[in-house]
Amino acid sequence: MVQIINTLDAPPEVGRESAVPVNKAENRSLYASREAIHPRAAHGRFRRFKWAMVLILLGIYYVAPWLRWTRPGDAPDQAILIDMANRRFYFFFIEIWPQEFYYVAGLLIMAGVGLFLVTSLFGRAWCGYACPQTVWTDLFIWVESKIEGDRNARIRLDAAPWSASKLSKRAIKMLIWLLIAIATGGFWVFYFADAPTLFHELITGQAPSVAYFTIAILTATTFTFAGFMREQVCTYMCPWPRIQGAMLDEESLIVTYNAWRGEPRHSGLKKAEAQGLKAGDCVDCNACVAVCPMGIDIRDGNQLECINCALCIDACDAVMDKIGKPRGLINYTTAGLYAANVAGKNRHWNWRHLIRPRTIIYFTAWAGVGLAMLFTLIHRTQLDVNVVPDRNPLFVTLSDGAIRNGYTVKILNKRQEARTFRLSVHDLPGATMEMVGGAGARGTSFDIPVDADRLKAVKIYVWTSDPAVIAKEHSTFAFKIEELKPKGDAPPESRTYDAIFHGPEREE
Amino acid sequence: MAIQTEKDDVSGTATTGHSWDGIRELNTPLPRWWLYTFYGCVIWAIGYTILYPAWPLPGGATQGILGWSSRGQFAQQMQAAAAAQKDTVDRIAAMSLPDIMKDPKLLAYAQAGGAAAFKVNCVQCHGAGAAGGKGYPNLNDDDWLWGGSPEAIYTTLRHGIRYTDDPNTRDSQMPSFGIDGILTPEQIDQVANHVLALSGETADAGKAEAGKQIFAENCAACHGEDGKGNREFGAPNLTDRLWLYGGGIDNIKAQIVKPSMGVMPGWTKRLDDATIKELAIYVHSLGGGEAPVTQ
Numbered sequence: 020m021v022q023i024i025n026t027l028d029a030p031p032e033v034g035r036e037s038a039v040p041v042n043k044a045e046n047r048s049l050y051a052s053r054e055a056i057h058p059r060a061a062h063g064r065f066r067r068f069k070w071a072m073v074l075i076l077l078g079i080y081y082v083a084p085w086l087r088w089t090r091p092g093d094a095p096d097q098a099i100l101i102d103m104a105n106r107r108f109y110f111f112f113i114e115i116w117p118q119e120f121y122y123v124a125g126l127l128i129m130a131g132v133g134l135f136l137v138t139s140l141f142g143r144a145w146c147g148y149a150c151p152q153t154v155w156t157d158l159f160i161w162v163e164s165k166i167e168g169d170r171n172a173r174i175r176l177d178a179a180p181w182s183a184s185k186l187s188k189r190a191i192k193m194l195i196w197l198l199i200a201i202a203t204g205g206f207w208v209f210y211f212a213d214a215p216t217l218f219h220e221l222i223t224g225q226a227p228s229v230a231y232f233t234i235a236i237l238t239a240t241t242f243t244f245a246g247f248m249r250e251q252v253c254t255y256m257c258p259w260p261r262i263q264g265a266m267l268d269e270e271s272l273i274v275t276y277n278a279w280r281g282e283p284r285h286s287g288l289k290k291a292e293a294q295g296l297k298a299g300d301c302v303d304c305n306a307c308v309a310v311c312p313m314g315i316d317i318r319d320g321n322q323l324e325c326i327n328c329a330l331c332i333d334a335c336d337a338v339m340d341k342i343g344k345p346r347g348l349i350n351y352t353t354a355g356l357y358a359a360n361v362a363g364k365n366r367h368w369n370w371r372h373l374i375r376p377r378t379i380i381y382f383t384a385w386a387g388v389g390l391a392m393l394f395t396l397i398h399r400t401q402l403d404v405n406v407v408p409d410r411n412p413l414f415v416t417l418s419d420g421a422i423r424n425g426y427t428v429k430i431l432n433k434r435q436e437a438r439t440f441r442l443s444v445h446d447l448p449g450a451t452m453e454m455v456g457g458a459g460a461r462g463t464s465f466d467i468p469v470d471a472d473r474l475k476a477v478k479i480y481v482w483t484s485d486p487a488v489i490a491k492e493h494s495t496f497a498f499k500i501e502e503l504k505p506k507g508d509a510p511p512e513s514r515t516y517d518a519i520f521h522g523p524e525r526e527e
Numbered sequence: 528m529a530i531q532t533e534k535d536d537v538s539g540t541a542t543t544g545h546s547w548d549g550i551r552e553l554n555t556p557l558p559r560w561w562l563y564t565f566y567g568c569v570i571w572a573i574g575y576t577i578l579y580p581a582w583p584l585p586g587g588a589t590q591g592i593l594g595w596s597s598r599g600q601f602a603q604q605m606q607a608a609a610a611a612q613k614d615t616v617d618r619i620a621a622m623s624l625p626d627i628m629k630d631p632k633l634l635a636y637a638q639a640g641g642a643a644a645f646k647v648n649c650v651q652c653h654g655a656g657a658a659g660g661k662g663y664p665n666l667n668d669d670d671w672l673w674g675g676s677p678e679a680i681y682t683t684l685r686h687g688i689r690y691t692d693d694p695n696t697r698d699s700q701m702p703s704f705g706i707d708g709i710l711t712p713e714q715i716d717q718v719a720n721h722v723l724a725l726s727g728e729t730a731d732a733g734k735a736e737a738g739k740q741i742f743a744e745n746c747a748a749c750h751g752e753d754g755k756g757n758r759e760f761g762a763p764n765l766t767d768r769l770w771l772y773g774g775g776i777d778n779i780k781a782q783i784v785k786p787s788m789g790v791m792p793g794w795t796k797r798l799d800d801a802t803i804k805e806l807a808i809y810v811h812s813l814g815g816g817e818a819p820v821t822q
Binding site: 052053251412415418419478480 | 556560628655657665767812
């Protein structure tokens, strides 16, 4: 499929030089400037849906950090808070410790599998409606159109020489963009600290420098990505459009130009019909091209730039209404249905296309992770215990021949109230314990107070001179941690932790 | 010769002329901003190499006009850390060991600080887990040559053991009973058997009985009539199960013939008083620590 355009077939009588310009323009431009895309404002159900998504998603983003949620004790009263300094994550009634990071991992798995599911069902719905790049670009283009006008006015303004009017329009537009960008970065930091306090600190210049730095970076990226980079972020920078190729199949709904209905296209439909030419429904009005934020022609088929925002469907439907043809020349359909229609079968999409092995597997995996997380969340305890044995030395021989092992016992009190726990040693004959910092007290149990929402680590020494234990290289026993006098009606929590007692290595 | 420019039918873009298995590469221009990003990186790199140490030269590298160095940054961070800890360290320096150990926060700080100092200064002899080895005492157990109270450990740390640079060092000498001819080999065998019997281990009963008298005349002055040792002289308790230079008749005899005696430096020249206190508290907390002298 290669056409040779410059050959040696010159007539011999002219004596053609075999010269090729070294600096031929075609060979010179190694870099291409971006051609600005000025999408025309679309009107229709998908545009309305996109506006709704913009409002909902931006609403969540800007409102969420300001929601309050009263918690007992010293715990913060912000509903959603990622408290890096104290290593806690708060989400309404849920409080996550770093030890429970698997919840975050689970959420990320759900987000990943959820994306697979949505993509195999509805194509790049994420790209078209929910991606921050799409949402903020929509917002920026809306601002642009309010100040500079719609597509044609913007193209004219672009081409016009610099003037006071052009300068002021551009300046106002960028100022508003900048304010939106600052608000974007500005609200991000509120998820990481008490929002009202941080807001006050930010405007009085008292906030930590990392807050200003974060705002500056997010302001710069928002301003550049939504204002200038736009579709290039999706086409060149984002990996998801590449991955989605593997997620789509012939049953996925994708924005499709139904060429079997539209072709051959004629701009003068009536004239063509009068001449007896075969004519499709496409009137070649280019409305679908004008509204496309990615600057593509959907009639070329499914392509990697297409974010499936369906604005071309809105544009085409409006034209079909005008010329009295049925809607849906461009619509959401599947590659399978498209092929069937091309083959002359009249097939339509129905909901059964949603249910197929692939989507069932994705949904099962997604729901399984979600249910497992819900289950562990409901059954999780407010007391956790970790016992770390001393590894160096494994054991110590005492002057009377007894063997001693050391353990660091970590008690995690996840409740927002101070509690006392009784630590005792079980199943180790002759065992005596001593706690570092316990003023030398010895015994088989200690009462350990733990502050609200805190971890307490205590160093425990356990020794025994029981010949049966000392004779063994290692014996198993248990630490038991029981809550004393719980407040209210809550049943006392307790944990048993199996541990190993090391003795001297015995030669066989 | 002619240069042929091929154009791809579908895209209308020229090809590079390269072909792999029939697949031809399009000569699609890079986005312009990509080029600007590259220029931006070049400018950044030039600025960076002027500001920061960068170019290797014989005998060093360019220093950069900011004067930044990783050592300097480290020193700064250490200073900042020291400044942040100053209050705590000052309190530790001013307070007595038992008082420090009564304050849970100071105790935790001293244990952590002592553990860090131990890893730098002490592990060479006493081992990373302070379990020692032959000739180097295990600091985890409850057998102390010079005392296991926090104060005794603190004194040992300050002045060392048989440390010639400190007149107040802990010092004692055990005579070389064998090579100096104080005892005959037969007597040494007998007294060694007696020492073995003191800690309840299997010994030749006849020799041990004969060694009893030799022990009383030669050894009891330091190790005590009952062999339980004397911390005034760092004389080990011979009745327990722990042997610094190894148990068994041969090791005991070797120690009587020509005793090994450990040396430990005093740390006042190298460590400040607060650090030595932290070390004392850390070692005391390893499990064998004895009650403070003044409660």
